[in-house]
Amino acid sequence: MNRPVCVRLPPSPTGLLHVGSARTFVYNWLFARGVGGRVVLRFEDTDTERSTAGAIEQALRVLGWLGIDWDDGPYRQTERFPLYAAAAARLVTSGAAYRCYCTAEELEAERERRRAAELPLIYGGRCRSLDSAQQAAFEAEGRGFAVRLAVPREGVTSIVDVVRGSVEWDNALLGDHVIMRSDGSPTYQFANPFDDIDMGITHVIRGEDLLSSTPRQLALYQALGAEPPTYCHLPMVLGTDKKRLSKRHGAVSVEEFRDRGVIADALVNYVALVGWSYDDHTTYMTRGELRERFTLERVNRSPGVFDPDKLEWLNGEHLRALDAGAFTALLLEHLQRIGSRLADQPARVAEAAPLAHEKLRLLSQFEGLCGFLFGPVEIDPIAWDKVAAEPEAAQSLAAVLAELAGVAEWRAGAIEAALRAACDATGLKPRVVFTPVRVAITGGTVSPGLYESLELLGRDESLARIRAAAGRLATAA
């Protein structure tokens, strides 16, 4: 049977959106959009201890920022509890599941016994064969119960995973897992596959960490007589120490990268490349290219290390591919989001944006590069030391001041001519003449183009800053 493709994005709202999850969402989305399938958004908040409403809001915003959309939802599993309860009750009635009265202590004792005997640490199934009298006795004792699925104990469960090929498990090693907790809430192992069945999910694309729970979930499909989905287990995303990516590795959430000035298209592009490639040489891809090129068949098997350096480089590529208007808009949006003082002068940002466009890898670098255009200069001490150590600095500034005085129209072209003239007049190299000017007006040795910077700064302010530097040099000498 060939059902219309349908995937799901199942965030568990317990914190910031991890780039590993983002990668999974991107693959689901790229795959579904590429084949004209549907996307369902479903918050898996059955862990009520750790789930928060704030995290849901946050996830919604981040998904929007990433440009990942969906056709159905957002659902919240906590709003579907009655469904799970009813389904579990039916399962118990049919004998596919059963009540387990074991206490936490009893369970722990059993695990200990198994550990000692070097046996697999699974539930032995004590309550699976309780007769009604024994059940009644436990109930009379006032013991609560959880519901466990009666998982087959013989044979093997196997799948043909899109990326891993065929994988199989010995059913004897599975054990009966809990599907309903004693407080009446469903577990992930139940709610997740139940919803997948209920929502008609055809392709389960998720991290490899979930590979080993597949046979348990398949047991539910079997108990419910549902057609299993196509599975696709993605390789893990690791940190530089080859351990699963976590906060220890620095920035790991989409929000953090966004606030550093990574743009959505770059993040989507980068993340798509950890675990997948289009060919032997393509790196930069637009969202549209990704959509049309992505296939699950080219997802690879081995885990990949998340490399912030390459992400930043790619971000620079995406930034440079933007036209001036789009770049400025994104830059402004970023400055506003992080609450930068520069956001108060949007017109100035628009003027300065072109000067920084070719240089940035991250939008957050804009402030450091162009901040001198937005207020008083702060001279970097190290940069100033270089100027002070240059014997020709004073002479250079004086010559530049003299030449600049004759500039009729304060434009980059005329300014350049004046600076060149200063070089000729003093017989000094441009490098020697320009450095003190650069430090005087921008405060540092790294800046956008000098002529353009001077033009934008304006005649009066530029001359004032150069005079101030000359004065400071004279005082020091």
Next chain:
RNA sequence: GCCCCCAUCGGCUAGCGGCCUAGGCCCCCGCCCUUUCAAGGCGGUAACACGGGUUCGAAUCCCGUUGGGGGUACCA
């Protein structure tokens, strides 16, 4: 302990038996361009984990070893 997955340069990867004296990108190192820094151009260092097979031929197939990762919850 038990189960599952994985294994090409420092990182991301191409490679699906001969096209590989292993290609691309990031990082790093030189050089060029240049008013600084970026960007760009050119060049360089650097990998098939190991051991057995199979084959005329193995990075590619099989087995084992080692190493890494994941799971083993009334977390997801």
